[in-house]
Amino acid sequence: MPFQTGMSKVFAGIFVALTVSIIGGTIAMVILYKMDLSEANPTPRPTFPPTTTELPPVMRLPKSLVPESYTIFFQPHLYTRIIEEVNVTSPNQTFLFTGNSTVHFHCVQNTFSIYLHSRDLTVSDPLVRNEDTNERIRSIVKHHGDETDFLEVQLDDVLEAGGNYSLFLAFRGEISDYLEGLFLSTYVEGNPEYEDDPNAERCLAATNLQPTDARRLFPCFDEPEMKAVFYVTIIHRRDTTALGNAAVQESVIIDDEWKRTRFHVTPRMSTYLLAFTVSEFTSVESSYERVKIKTYARPEAIAAGHAQYASSITGKILSFYEKIFEINYEQSKLDQIALPDLNPSAMENWGLVTYQQGDLLYQEGVSSLLHKEEIAKLIAHELAHQWFGNLVTMKWWNEVWLNEGFATYMSDFAVNAVEPAFNIKDLFVMDNLHIAFEEDALASSHPLSPPAEDVQTTAEITGMFDAISYSKGAIVLRMLADVVGETVFNKGIKMYLKAFKGENTDHNNLWDFIQKAEDENRETKNIAELMHPWTNQMGYPVITINTTTGEIYQKQFLFNHSVESSLSWKIPINYMSNVSASARVWLYATGPVKYEEFISNKGEWILANINCTGYYRVNYNQENWQRLLTQLETNQHRIPLMNRGQLVDDAFNLARAKLLDVTLALNSTRFLSKEKEYLPWESAIRNLKYFVLMFDRTEVNGPMQAYLRKQVKGLYNYFRNYTDNSTVPEDHSSQHNQINAIQVACSNGLPECIEMAQKQFADWMNSNNTNNIHPNLRSTIYCQAVAAGGKKEWEFAWNKYLSSRDTSEKDQLRHALSCTRKIWLLNRYLEYTLDPEKIRLMDVASTIFSIGRNVAGQALAWNFIRAHWEYVSQGGGSLLIAGVSSRFSTQFELEELERFQADYDLGAAYRTVSLAIEQTCVNIQWVRENRDTVLQWFEGETATVEW
Template sequence: MPKNNYKSKIIAATFVLLTLAVIGGIVTMIIFYNNQISTMNPTPRPTFPPTTAAPPPSMRLPRNLIPESYEIFLQPHLYSRIIEEVNVTSPNQTTLFTGNSTVHFKCVQRTRSIYLHSVDLVVSNSVVKNKDTDERIHSTVKYPKGSGEFLEVQLNEALEAGGNYSLFLAFKGEISESLYALYVSSYIEGVPDYEGDTNAQRFLAATNMEPTAARAVFPCFDEPEMKAVFHLTVIHRQGTTALGNAERCGSSFIDDEWQYTRFHPTPRMSTYLFAFTVSEFTATPCPHNRVDIKIFARPEATAAGHAQYAASITGKILDFYGDRFGIDYSQRKLDQIALPDLSPAAMENWGLVTYQEGVLLYEEGVTSTLAKERIASIIAHELAHQWFGNLVTMKWWNEIWLNEGFATYMTYIAVDAIEPSFKAKDTCVANNLLTAFEEDALASSHPLSPPEQDVQENYEIFQLFDGIVYSKGAVVLRMLADVLHEEVFNKGINMYLWHFRYNNTDEQNLWDYLQKAVDADGGHINVAKVMDPWTNQIGYPVITINTTNGEIYQKHFLFNDSSESSNWWYVPIRVMSKTTVPSLAWLDSSDKVKKGEFISKNGEWILANVDCTGYYRVNYNLKNWESLLTQLETDPERIPLLNRGQLIDDAFNLARAKLVDVTLALNLTRFLRNDTEYLPWRSAVRNLEYFVHMFDRSEVYGPMQAYLRQQVSGLYNFFRNYTDNSTVPVDHSLQKNQIIAIGMACSSGLPECVTMAREMFSKWMNNNINMIHSNLRSTIYCQAVAHGGRREWEFAWKKYQTSVDTSEKDQLLLALSCTKEIWLLNRYLEYTLNPEKIRLMDTDTAIQYVAGNVAGQTLAWNFIRANWLYVSRGSSVSLILAVTRRFSTQFELDELQRFVTDIDLPSARVEQATEQIRVNIQWVRENKDTILEWFEGEAGW
C-alpha cells in the first residue's frame, strides 16, 4: 500500500503529546508488573565457559553475559481503522512504535561493556543495576563503528563474574512494511470497494522474527542459545485484541483511547520465537480438554466458519504429538492466527503460531478439497516445532535442520494418523526425496550441518532455509528410523526431548540419545559413525549394481560430471527381487564389494532401495533396467508404488549426469499410458518439465508435445466423465492425478481438454456462476486463460481484485500468468509493483509464475533486473533461481553473472543457479539430437 495511505507527517506530530501522556502510564505499569509476575524457570540454565568479550565486528555476541528474563513494554501506535478528520489532507495513520525493556542477566566473566543486538531502533535512557546490591551503575549507549546490528552499553565500573544485573532501555522504531520484524498488514472488511472507500480498510500489527528480526523490535541477546523468559505488556488501541506467546493475565483501559494487555511469563525460549499481534480479529475455539486452543481470523472469515476445519484437527494433532513424544504441549494456551500477509507460509512462535490465510482457512465449495491436506500438513509441521525448535532448540543456525528436518519428518506421520484418507505418507516422502535429490546434486550444495564458522552473517543464515534443511533433513531421519526400527528410534527421540527440554542441542546430542536407545535394545549400530557422513558433507551417493556378478559400488552423485569428489557414506540397502521379500545389506565403503543378494537368479530383476527408505539413487546394468521396464509394462503392481515413481526419477537424473543413456529414461515413461497412479505420473511430469524448460524454444518441442498428448490421452479419458461433469473421485490420490491429467492434456494441446476448459470458463464469464469444482479451478483457470485472450484475462483480473477468498485469489494469481499475450504478461508484471493491486507477499510468486510461462520468461528476467530494489524485498535468491530456470546458453549465463556482480548478491544459492546453467548448457548440447530423434520416432512425427 502507498505510504500516503497509512503515514502522515502532519498527524504524526500530534502523537508527540500522546506519547508523553502515555509515558507516565507505562512507568506505573512497570512497577505494577514487577510486583505481580514471578519468574518462570523450568530447568537450570546452561553454563558458558569464560571467554574473552570480543566486540563487533565479530558477528556473534560475547558469552560473558547470560540473559535470564526480559520485561518488555511495547506500544504500536498504528490505527486499526483510518479516521478521516476535517481539514486534514492525509489519513490519520502512523507506523511508530515505542517501548522499553528490562533484561535481567548473570555475568560469568568480568566486563565493562554490555553488547546486545539492535537494528533500526532509536535507543535511550539506559539504566544498569546491580541486583545483588540494588546499586545503579552509570552507563552510556553507543553503536560500535562499522556495525549496524549491535548496541554497546559502556559502564563506568565493571560487572563482576557471578553477579546479577539488569539493563533498562527505552526505544522507538518504525513498524515495517516488508513483512519482517514488527510489520503492518491490512485487509478489506466485507466486499472490496475499489472506488476509494477507505472505511472498509483495516490494519493490524504482527511479528515475524525468525531468524534475526527480534533485534529490530527490542534490544536483545538475539541468538538461539541465549534463551530467556519473556514478560510482555502490549499497549494498544481500544477495540483491538493483543495476542502474545503466553496467556493473557490482565487487561485494563488506560484512557479513552488506549488499553494494555499483560501476558503471563513465557517458557524459557529463544528470541526468534517471540511474537505478538494487535488486530480486530475474532476467534474460533478448538475442542481440547487441557489446552485453550483458538484460531483467530478476520471477523468475516470467522463468522463464515472458514476456521472450522483447522479447529477440528488442531487438538488431535497436539494430542498425537504429546502421546508420541511422551511430553505434553508445555503451555496452557495455543493461539493460531490467519494473517493476510506473512512472508513464510507459517511460523511456529511458541503459543502464537502465525499462518498465511490461504494455508489455515478453508471455505467449503471454494477452497480445493485437496487444500485440506495442505492445511493439515502445515499445522502438523508448525505444531511439531512446539517440541522440535521451541522446547528443544539448536545451539546455532548451522544446525537448523534439527528444527526443520524433524518438523518435516513428523508432518506426514501426524497427518497420516489423523487423516488417513489423505494417504499423505507416500506423497510427502516422494516430494521430499525429489526436492532434496535435485538441490543436493550440485557441487554448490551445502551439508545439513555446515561448520558453524560458515554461518555467521545474516544472509548465510537465511540461505539455509532451503530444500536441503527441510527435505533432506526429513528423508535422512526417515532412513535412520528405518535402520534402527521405529520403536528404537522413537525411544531415543523421546529421551532426547525430555533431557534437553527448554535447552539447546547440537546433532551430537541427538546421536548420543539415539545411541542410548540402540544400546538398550541390544543393537550394534554406531549411530554417530553412520550418520556423520550424511549430515556433515554435501550430496548423496548413487549405488551401481551389476546383477550379473553381484558387484556393487557407490559414488557421489553430481549433475556436473567434471566435479571431483571423494565423499562416501554408510549406505543401508533394502533389496528385493521378483520372487523374494526385502532384506537389508550395508555398503560401508567406497570399494567394490560382492554381495550374494545382488546377483540375479534365473534372469529375474533386482530392485534396490525398496520403498525409498534410503537417501540415494540406484543404477543397474542395462539387462536389469530392461527387466524392470518389462515388469512395469506388464504388471507394475509387483513393484512398490514409491519405487515406480523413483525408478523414473532415478533414470532421468542418471541421464542428466550421463550415467545412463537419455533414451533409457524416456523409455521408462511408456508404461504410464496404462497407469493411473499419482506418484509415477507426478515423478514423470516433474522430470519432463526439465525437458520442456530446455526445449520449449526449439524444434524438439513439437514432437515432444505430440508424444505427451499420446501418453496422457488415456489418463485424461480415465477421468473424463468426472471432469466433464465437474466432479472428482473419492480417492485422494486419484483427485491429484485428475489435476495432472487436465494440466498435461491441455498444455500439450489435447483438443477435448482445451475445449472443456474454455467452455467451463466461458460459462462462468457469461452467467457469473462458477460451476467448476474447487479442485479443478486452478488448472482450468490457467488453461482457459492460456488459450484465451484479453477478455478472459481481464475477467480473471477483475475476479482477483474482488475476491475475498484467499484460496480463490491464489488460483487466479496463477491463472493470470498463463496467458500467451506478451502485453498482458507485461501489464501483470507491472501490477506487482503496486501493493494495492498485488500484495507484497505475493510479488515473488506472481513473478515466478510469469517466468514459468515460456512466453513470459524473458519478460520476467528483464523485469527483475529493472526493478530489483523493489522485488528483492522478498525471497530474492529463490526469485533468481526461478527466473533463470530455462537458461541453457552461454549468453544467458553471462547475463546472470553480470547481474549478480552488479547487485553484489552474496549467496551460495546463486552459485547453485550458475552451476545448474552450466550443466544445462552441456546437457542440451550433448543430448538434443538424440532426444529429438526419440520423440519424432515415438510420436510418428
C-alpha cells in the same frame, strides 16, 4: 516455519565455536565458568578490524553474560482504521512503535561492556543496575552500525563474574512495510467497494522475528542459545485485541484511547520465538481439555466459518504429538492467527502461531478439497515445532535442520493420524525426497550440519532455511528410523526431548539418545558413526549394482559429472527381486564390493532401495535396467508403487549426470500409457518438466508435445467422465492425478482437454457469476482457459481476482493470470506487481515466479526482476531467481546471470544465484550433448502421430 517454496525462504566467520551448553541454575553456571576461566579477567571487547582490511568482524556475542529474563513494554501507535478528516491533508495513521525493556542477566566472566543486538532502533536511557547490591552503574550506549548489529553498553565499572545485573533501555522504531520485525498488514472488511467506505480498510500489526529480526523489535541477546523468559505488556488501541506468546494475565482500559494487556510469563525460549499481534480479529475455539485453543482471523472470515476446518483438526494434532512424545504442550493456551500478510507461509511462535490466511482458511464450495491436505500439513508442521524448536532448540543456525527436518518428518505422521483418508504418507515422502535430491546434486550444496563458522551473517543464516534443512533433514531421519526401527527411533527422540527440555542441542546430542535406545534394544549399531557422513557431508551417493558380477560401488551423485569427489557414506541397501522377498545389506566402502545376493539368474531383475527408505540413487547394469523396464511395460504392479516413481526419477537424473543413456530414461516413460496411479505420473511429470524447460524454445518441442499427448490420453480418458461433468473421484490420490491429467493434456494440446477448459470457463463468464467448475479443478482449468484465450478471458479473470474476498480463489486466479501466452498481457501483469493495491508484497515473488516459468513470460520476467530488484526481492528473491533461471541453457544467459550476481546486492538470494549459475553450466553442456538424441527419440516415438 514451513519450507517455501517457496518456498523456500533462504539463508556463514565465527572465531570461536560454542563449547559449553548453558544448563542448570545460576550457581552451576558460575562454577562451570570459573572452572573454564580460572582467572576471572574482564572479557575483552570484540575486535573490529580497520576499514583498510577485508577481515570480517566477530559476528557472535561474547559469552560473558547469560540473560535470564526480559520485562518488555511495547506500544504500537498504529491506528487500525484510517480516518480522513476534513481540512487535514493526511490521515491519522502513524507507523511508530515505542517501548522499553529490562533484561536481567547473570555475569559469568568479568566484563566492562554489555553486548547485545539492535537493528533499525533508536535506543536511549540506559540504566545498568547491580541486582545484588541495588547500585547503579554509569554507562553509555554505542551502536557499531555494521553487519554485526552490535549494541554496546560501555560501563564505568566492571561487571563481576557471579553477579546478577539488569539493563534498562528505552527504544523506538518504525512498523515495517516489508513483513519483518514488527510489520503492517492491511485488509478489507465489509464493503468491498471500500472507496465509498473508508472505514472498510483495516490495519493490524504483527511480528515475524525468525531468524534474526527480534533485534528489530527490541534490544536483545538475539542468538538461539541465549534463552530467557519474557514478561510482556502491550499498550494498544482500546478497540483492538493484543495476542502474545502466553495467556493474558490482565487487560485493562487506560483511557479513552488506550488499553494495556499484560501477559503471563513465557516458557524459557529463544528470542526469535517472541511474538505479538494487535488487531480487530475475532476467533473460533477448538475443543480440547487441557489447552485453550483459538483460531483468529478477519471477523468476516470467522463469521463465514472459514477457520472451522483448521480449528477442528488443531486439537487432534496437538493430542497426537503429546501422546507420541509423552510430553504435554507447555502452555495453557495456543492461538493461531490467519494474517493477510506474512512471509513465510507460517511461523511457529510459541503459543501464537502465525499463518498466511490463504494457507489456513478453508471455504466450503470454493476451496479445493485438496487444500485441506495443505492446511493439515502446515498446522502439523508448526505444532511439531512446539517440541522441536521451541522446547528443544538447536544451539546455532548451522543446525536448523534439527528444527525444520524434524517438523517436516513428524508432520507426515500427524496428518496421517488425524486424516487417514488423505493417504499422504507416500506422497509426502516422495515430494521431500525429490526436492532434496534436486538441490543436493549440485556442488554448491551444503551439509545438513555445516561448521558454525560458515553460518554467521544474516544472509548466511537465512540461507540455511532451504530444501536441505527441511526435506533432506526429514528424509535422513526417515532413513535412520528405518534402520533402527520406528519403535527404537521414537523411544530415542522421547528421551532426547525430555533430557534437553528448555535447552539447546546439536546433532551429537540426538545421536547419543538414539544410541541409548538402540543399546536398550540390544543392537550394536554405532549411530554417530553411521550418521556422520549423512549430516556432515554435502550431497548423497549413487550406488551402482552389476547383476552379472554381483559387484556394487558408490560415488557422490552430482549433475556436473566432471566434479571429482572422494566422499562416501555408510549405506543401508534394502533390495528385492522378482523371485525373492526383500532383504538388507550394507555398503561401508567406496567399492567395488561383491555380494552374491546381487548376481541374478537369466530373466531375474534386482530392485534396490525398496520403498525409497534410503537417501541415495540406484544405477544398474544395462541388462538389469532393461528387465526392470520390461516389467514396467508388461505388469508394472510387480514393482512397488513408490519404486515405480523412483525408477523414473533415477533414470532421468542419472541421464542428466551422464551416468545413463538419455534414451533409456525416456524409455522409462513408455509404461505410463497404462499407468493410472499418481506417484509414477507425478515423478514422470517432474522429470519431463526438465526436458520441457530445456527444449520448449526449440524444434524438439513439437514431437515432444505429440509424445506427451499420446501418453496422457489414456489417463485423461480415465478421468474424463468426472472432468467433463466437473466432479472428482473420492480417492485423494486420484484427485491429484485427475489434475495431472488435465494439466499434461491441455498444456500439450490435447484438443478435447482444451475444448473442455474453454467451455467450462466460458460457461462461468456467461452465467451471471455462478461458477460451476469444481473447486479441485478451478486452478488448472482457469490456467488452461486463460492460456488458450485472449484479452477477454484474461480481463475476466483479473476482475474476478480484484473482486474476490476468498483467499483461495484469489490465489487460483492470481496464478491463472500468469498462464496467458499474450506477451503484452504478461507485461501488464508484471507492472501490476509494483502496485501493492493490486498485488500484495508477499505475493509478488510467487506471481513473478509463475510468469517466469511461462515460456512466453520468462524473458520479460528476467528483465523486470533486474529493473526492479530492490522492491520485488522483498517478497522472496530466491524464489524469483529459481523461476526465471529454470530455462537458462545458453552461454549468453549464463553471462547475464554472472553479471547479475556481480552487480546487484543480492542478500540472502546470493546462494540461490550461485546455485542457478552452477545449474545453468550443467544445462548448457547437457543440451549440447543430448539435443539431437532427444529429438530423434521423440520423432521416432511419434512417427505415426500428427504433430
